[in-house]
Amino acid sequence: MNVVKIATFAGVFALAGSAQDVRISVREVPPEPFPPGSCTHSDSGAGYLHIEGDSKEPYRLSKEQIGEYVLSRLGQGYSVTLYPQASSRIFSITNCESGSAKASVPAR
Secondary structure, eight states: OHHHHHHHHHHHHHHHHHHTOOOOOOOOOOOOOOOOOOOOGGGOEEEEOOOTTOSSOTTOOOHHHHHHHHHHHHHTTEEEEEEEOTTSOEEEEEEEOSGGGOOOOOOO
């Protein structure tokens, strides 16, 4: 009887785990022009993503918070590059790519 219970639970967990797998594929295509945005050279920068005002765990962001940040910056005319760090923090570089305001962060 215990063997049947164990097999049943194992099957349920296997199905539950596979239902949450999301596969994203990437294919290289020519870039689209950046939409007009409000970014300026002075706003381009690099640094760790963090939640302002959170003194306890400012670098612990949810997937939704990271997605909101990226969508917001893209909408403002930036290109965004994210680098996950071993410390669980995320390093971000943003470059203003919008129209005549095009600028980039100098290499450091």
